[in-house]
Amino acid sequence: MTTVDDIPSNLWEECPLCHQLLYTRALEKELWVCPKCGYHFRLHSAQRVQITVDEGSFIPWDNDLPLVDPLQFPGYREKVQQAREKTGLNEAVVTGRATLAGIPLGLGIMDLAFIGGSMGWIVGEKIARLMERCVADQLPVVVFCASGGARMQESLISLMQMPKTSGAVGKLGEAGLPYIGVLTDPTYGGVTASYAFLGDVIIAETGAAMGFAGPRVVEVTNLNLPRGVQTAEFQYEHGMIDILINRQQLRNTLRILLHWFGGTRPEHSENAGASSTALLGEMTDHE
Amino acid sequence: MSKIHIPPSSEASSEQDAQQQVELARHPQRPYTLDYLDRMVTDFVELHGDRRYGDDGAIVAGLGFIQGYPVAIIGHQKGRSASQRRRRNFGMARAEGYRKAMRVMRIAAKVGHPILTLIDTPGADCLEQSESRGISEAIAANQRDMFTLPVPIVVVVIGEGGSGGAIGIGVGDRIMMLEHSYYSVIAPESCAAILWRDSSRNEEAASALKLTAPDALNLGVIDSIISEPGEGAHTDYGQAANLVKEAVLGALTELGDIPPAELMAARYEKFRKMGQPKELQ
Ligand SMILES: [Zn+2]
Numbered sequence: 365m366t367t368v369d370d371i372p373s374n375l376w377e378e379c380p381l382c383h384q385l386l387y388t389r390a391l392e393k394e395l396w397v398c399p400k401c402g403y404h405f406r407l408h409s410a411q412r413v414q415i416t417v418d419e420g421s422f423i424p425w426d427n428d429l430p431l432v433d434p435l436q437f438p439g440y441r442e443k444v445q446q447a448r449e450k451t452g453l454n455e456a457v458v459t460g461r462a463t464l465a466g467i468p469l470g471l472g473i474m475d476l477a478f479i480g481g482s483m484g485w486i487v488g489e490k491i492a493r494l495m496e497r498c499v500a501d502q503l504p505v506v507v508f509c510a511s512g513g514a515r516m517q518e519s520l521i522s523l524m525q526m527p528k529t530s531g532a533v534g535k536l537g538e539a540g541l542p543y544i545g546v547l548t549d550p551t552y553g554g555v556t557a558s559y560a561f562l563g564d565v566i567i568a569e570t571g572a573a574m575g576f577a578g579p580r581v582v583e584v585t586n587l588n589l590p591r592g593v594q595t596a597e598f599q600y601e602h603g604m605i606d607i608l609i610n611r612q613q614l615r616n617t618l619r620i621l622l623h624w625f626g627g628t629r630p631e632h633s634e635n636a637g638a639s640s641t642a643l644l645g646e647m648t649d650h651e
Numbered sequence: 652m653s654k655i656h657i658p659p660s661s662e663a664s665s666e667q668d669a670q671q672q673v674e675l676a677r678h679p680q681r682p683y684t685l686d687y688l689d690r691m692v693t694d695f696v697e698l699h700g701d702r703r704y705g706d707d708g709a710i711v712a713g714l715g716f717i718q719g720y721p722v723a724i725i726g727h728q729k730g731r732s733a734s735q736r737r738r739r740n741f742g743m744a745r746a747e748g749y750r751k752a753m754r755v756m757r758i759a760a761k762v763g764h765p766i767l768t769l770i771d772t773p774g775a776d777c778l779e780q781s782e783s784r785g786i787s788e789a790i791a792a793n794q795r796d797m798f799t800l801p802v803p804i805v806v807v808v809i810g811e812g813g814s815g816g817a818i819g820i821g822v823g824d825r826i827m828m829l830e831h832s833y834y835s836v837i838a839p840e841s842c843a844a845i846l847w848r849d850s851s852r853n854e855e856a857a858s859a860l861k862l863t864a865p866d867a868l869n870l871g872v873i874d875s876i877i878s879e880p881g882e883g884a885h886t887d888y889g890q891a892a893n894l895v896k897e898a899v900l901g902a903l904t905e906l907g908d909i910p911p912a913e914l915m916a917a918r919y920e921k922f923r924k925m926g927q928p929k930e931l932q
Contacts, residue, residue: 537761540761540762540763541762542758542761542762561702564758564761565698565758600699600700600706601705601706602700602704602705603699603700603701603702603703603704603705603706603747603751604700604702605699605700606698606699606700607696607697607698607699608699617696620694620696621696621714623694623721624694624696624714624715624716624721624764625721625762627721627762627763627764629716629719630693630694630716
């Protein structure tokens with residue numbers, strides 16, 4: 365599982381992939397994509413909000429759900445309490461409403477800094493409430509997934525968040541509302557086997573790790589998974605992902621998709637005509 | 652459509668005529684789906700994969716805007732260079748292509764936007780890879796399910812309308828053919844080989860199969876013919892795309908006001924009645 369130490373917060377950052385030393389301010393301008401090798405740094409939910417939606421438009425929902433410990437699991441309350449203090453978040457997902465290029469949407473963003481982005485009752489509850497509220501408010505939904513998997517300390521209650529959230533996605537669908545899932549590095553386990561892979565459109569950031577069995581499971585069970593199987597690229601090749609994309613193209617792609625779903629025309633096309641197709645699809649047939 | 656002379660049904664098009672249409676439909680420079688998309692669609696976002704097995708390069712699917720209207724677009728894609736043709740499997744789609752097509756059509760249906768399909772295939776892929784993944788089931792399911800999509804569906808045969816591979820994305824409310832495309836249950840060479848054990852009698856077969864656009868119109872299988880510029884679409888991509896765009900927009904405008912239940916009932920009736928003898932009508 366990921367800890368907060370994996371996420372940059374200094375003046376200089378070293379790219380974990382190519383080890384280039386990068387000036388943080390410059391990296392921020394590149395949306396935390398290494399200019400040398402293209403590595404996508406992991407983002408806090410607050411950073412994701414900042415680079416995705418209109419400034420000041422994000423209104424969080426359900427930030428006051430109480431700490432739960434359904435199994436009285438040893439040390440769990442303390443762990444959650446520590447995570448809350450360390451991150452300033454109440455759980456591993458932030459949900460709410462925002463606008464993107466003026467278009468209103470419901471938004472969910474998972475945060476690895478909170479117990480590895482694992483899914484317990486509160487995460488499942490916030491996702492389910494997000495879907496239900498967007499049905500009521502007639503909003504499209506975008507969820508950025510990042511998760512180490514299930515919250516072991518909640519055991520079966522954690523497992524039951526999978527049907528709960530999957531069912532809630534279904535309600536959104538019945539209401540004719542679109543759901544765009546964005547898979548970011550890393551997305552594992554229970555989240556992949558529920559709302560992460562139920563998007564009408566599924567987008568993945570290039571290089572993102574993802575898979576059904578989490579890294580710890582792979583490690584302790586000596587699963588012999590070949591390198592490269594648990595990647596966005598592998599999933600894309602096997603038909604599981606619609607759009608494999610660099611983070612720098614992500615906001616514009618979401619903008620166009622939200623326009624399409626809402627039946628409104630993208631006003632000033634940031635890239636209209638033939639060249640845009642090359643950007644957004646794999647339209648390499650042009651000579 | 653003024654350019655097109657539609658022969659009365661008793662008067663078959665000449666053998667040469669039919670064969671010529673087949674050759675034009677297969678012209679190496681004929682515009683393909685992506686050539687049309689480039690010229691008539693803005694902000695196209697291509698979607699990939701069937702969420703089951705893989706992504707089929709022989710079918711392009713995605714979301715875009717035609718004159719500002721959101722439309723889901725599905726089309727066969729052939730390749731031009733050797734490597735493209737391999738990647739696109741010569742426009743012969745596999746099960747995963749038809750399943751991707753239905754997945755994207757359902758996205759449009761969910762939010763109430765229309766669907767455009769562009770047909771250009773010599774036929775569906777029929778190798779072991781396709782048999783093992785259920786090519787027949789995929790094509791069958793698409794035809795069944797296209798009747799149940801509560802949004803307008805416009806179908807245009809832009810090149811080769813090759814049999815099951817074509818009809819797998821070919822159920823709709825308005826079916827159109829480009830002037831020099833063809834639509835047939837089998838390629839003329841194969842027909843000649845099967846019926847007469849002589850594939851060199853392809854011209855004769857092309858004529859007998861009644862596969863030209865005017866033939867299909869006479870048979871009541873299509874609703875209209877879209878004219879092509881000059882000697883054919885390959886001579887002027889821009890103009891060809893304009894003519895297709897106009898025809899598609901015209902059809903979408905007509906269909907746009909029809910309530911979904913009526914639309915689907917009419918779609919069912921349309922195909923239900925094809926080929927029905929006059930005395931039973
Ligand atoms: Zn790097």
